[in-house]
Amino acid sequence: MNTKRRPGLTVLLTLIAAALAAVDQWCKILAQRDLKGQGPKKAVSWLFELRYAENTGAAFSMLENHTWIFMVLAGLVTVLLVMVLYRFSIKPDKQNRFTILLVRLVSILVMAGGLGNLIDRSVRGYVIDYINLTFMDFPIFNLADTFITVGVAILLLYLIFKRHAFEEMESVFEGKEKDSHDPA
Numbered sequence: 402m403n404t405k406r407r408p409g410l411t412v413l414l415t416l417i418a419a420a421l422a423a424v425d426q427w428c429k430i431l432a433q434r435d436l437k438g439q440g441p442k443k444a445v446s447w448l449f450e451l452r453y454a455e456n457t458g459a460a461f462s463m464l465e466n467h468t469w470i471f472m473v474l475a476g477l478v479t480v481l482l483v484m485v486l487y488r489f490s491i492k493p494d495k496q497n498r499f500t501i502l503l504v505r506l507v508s509i510l511v512m513a514g515g516l517g518n519l520i521d522r523s524v525r526g527y528v529i530d531y532i533n534l535t536f537m538d539f540p541i542f543n544l545a546d547t548f549i550t551v552g553v554a555i556l557l558l559y560l561i562f563k564r565h566a567f568e569e570m571e572s573v574f575e576g577k578e579k580d581s582h583d584p585a
Contacts, residue, residue: 406491418513421509422520485504511553514550
């Protein structure tokens, strides 16, 4: 296995996460400009509507008015994910290509979502939410929340359905050869 780390790739992947966070911020600016003080706007009526909300808590408004906790947590997760991206910046071979690409994708999505909401908390003191599902009773959320949810869901599905997933990720992280006992 080629274990040579590529710092330039880490920077590029981190910039991709930052660009996704910028898209999230742009959507929030539009939501604040076009939705604040207005009623809900139908988007795809059977699926979702756009509705402005300010959230000082976490998911489902838990721990409201404890913004500093989420800022510290998002900062730590971002640093951790940059370290993960660095560890997974090796050139993939046939055996570990899928695992490396998956870990990169998950890291980018979770980092982008964390950064998007961290920027909100740092600048505004709250997170702007604007997507309201109409087909079920669910809290209002935003694009950053979607990035985090999709990233975590991809990782969980991989860990559930891929035999020896933890061992494979650990071997890549530590730069070890994959065991030949696992054909998957």
